[in-house]
Amino acid sequence: MGFAFLKLCSKSFAENFPIWGGSFGPRENNIVQTAALASGGLSNVFVSAYPALYQLKLLDTPASDYWRIVSLTAVGGYFGFFFATPLRKFFIIYVARELQLVFPSASATAMTIASMHDAVRGEGLGRLKMKALSWAFSASIALRVVSQYALGILWEWHFFTWIYIWSGYSNAAIVVENWGWFVQFTPAFIGSGMLVGLNVSISFFAGSVLAWGIIGPLLVHYNLAFGKVVEPGDPHWGEVISFSSFSGKFSSKDTPSPRYWLLWPGVLAMMFISFTELALQWRVIFFAWKALIRAFMRWTATFARAANRDVPWLNGKNTQEPEDMIPDPASPDQQVKMWMWLPGLIGVIVAMCLCLGFQYEMPLGMSLLSVFLAFFFSFLAIQCTGVTGKRMSHSCNVHLASDSI
Numbered sequence: 140m141g142f143a144f145l146k147l148c149s150k151s152f153a154e155n156f157p158i159w160g161g162s163f164g165p166r167e168n169n170i171v172q173t174a175a176l177a178s179g180g181l182s183n184v185f186v187s188a189y190p191a192l193y194q195l196k197l198l199d200t201p202a203s204d205y206w207r208i209v210s211l212t213a214v215g216g217y218f219g220f221f222f223a224t225p226l227r228k229f230f231i232i233y234v235a236r237e238l239q240l241v242f243p244s245a246s247a248t249a250m251t252i253a254s255m256h257d258a259v260r261g262e263g264l265g266r267l268k269m270k271a272l273s274w275a276f277s278a279s280i281a282l283r284v285v286s287q288y289a290l291g292i293l294w295e296w297h298f299f300t301w302i303y304i305w306s307g308y309s310n311a312a313i314v315v316e317n318w319g320w321f322v323q324f325t326p327a328f329i330g331s332g333m334l335v336g337l338n339v340s341i342s343f344f345a346g347s348v349l350a351w352g353i354i355g356p357l358l359v360h361y362n363l364a365f366g367k368v369v370e371p372g373d374p375h376w377g378e379v380i381s382f383s384s385f386s387g388k389f390s391s392k393d394t395p396s397p398r399y400w401l402l403w404p405g406v407l408a409m410m411f412i413s414f415t416e417l418a419l420q421w422r423v424i425f426f427a428w429k430a431l432i433r434a435f436m437r438w439t440a441t442f443a444r445a446a447n448r449d450v451p452w453l454n455g456k457n458t459q460e461p462e463d464m465i466p467d468p469a470s471p472d473q474q475v476k477m478w479m480w481l482p483g484l485i486g487v488i489v490a491m492c493l494c495l496g497f498q499y500e501m502p503l504g505m506s507l508l509s510v511f512l513a514f515f516f517s518f519l520a521i522q523c524t525g526v527t528g529k530r531m532s533h534s535c536n537v538h539l540a541s542d543s544i
Contacts, residue, residue, distance in 0.1 A: 149161055
């Protein structure tokens with residue numbers, strides 16, 4: 140969408156409105172997708188951290204907490220901005236080849252942007268993609284709005300309820316309906332299924348069957364979890380029970396609903412799987428920390444030479460084989476110098492400690508620990524992102540290299 144709109148502006152307003160017109164090439168397009176991706180990542184705090192703070196009674200109301208939210212969002216965003224700058228040279232130039240980090244998603248993005256700006260067919264393909272995106276977007280919105288007025292026809296097909304009604308309200312199909320087994324033709328989930336692939340979709344479905352078809356009914360059968368009776372006023376529907384209650388008025392540690400009961404085993408399983416995957420990446424983590432220590436020693440030696448001091452034990456231990464490094468495609472005048480990001484990073488860390496201390500009453504040590512953990516887990520996340528799809532990408536490295544050049 141950014142390509143279609145800004146490409147049009149670059150041509151239409153180039154003469155009369157220079158601020159809207161001018162050159163719009165692959166570099167500018169990359170800025171657009173980077174800004175979109177960054178804003179999407181920044182929004183995660185609003186759908187995870189802040190709701191958790193409110194549920195834990197650590198915040199009062201959005202109106203009274205407005206500046207607390209703004210300040211934490213600002214320091215978090217600028218911390219990521221300054222923090223990510225040096226990582227680009229470290230991962231892309233110094234250790235990408237040594238750790239075999241191919242960044243398949245980033246490579247695909249680069250190829251897509253390059254194809255968009257192809258002088259012969261790029262704009263035509265861009266218009267077709269924009270048209271397809273617009274049609275899909277419009278159709279999804281129309282279906283979602285109209286479906287609210289056609290429940291049971293365009294939205295939420297309750298097959299087991301229909302069987303219950305057709306049998307004269309005497310069929311056990313309502314028991315299956317109580318566990319939420321119905322079909323919902325949701326464009327968002329259809330799109331998610333297209334993006335995540337078949338394996339993840341099968342995993343989602345298998346997890347649903349395990350939770351709501353096996354574990355949940357067994358919990359209720361042995362009185363370890365409880366359902367909430369729904370009373371709509373019609374005697375025919377006295378058997379309708381909700382097993383997904385998450386309200387404190389009904390579901391608690393004493394009378395948990397199946398959903399409440401399944402929450403903590405689910406969280407434990409996610410944590411166990413995450414740390415298992417982390418342990419399996421020990422070799423990658425070892426090489427990454429080795430490269431990080433080597434880079435730190437190289438910087439120390441550089442500063443020592445600038446101060447006319449020689450540190451012999453650093454010589455020979457901070458070098459990297461030239462064949463293991465990737466030539467930087469950016470010229471020296473296009474690269475971000477250390478003086479451009481280091482003062483900003485130090486300043487935003489200080490601002491973060493002040494914000495967490497005064498706004499959230501967090502001790503200084505814990506604030507610095509959060510900074511270290513942010514660095515550590517970001518480091519691992521980049522490693523995993525760069526390794527993902529490595530084996531598959533080896534077969535098309537030649538094509539990626541030619542397109543990159």
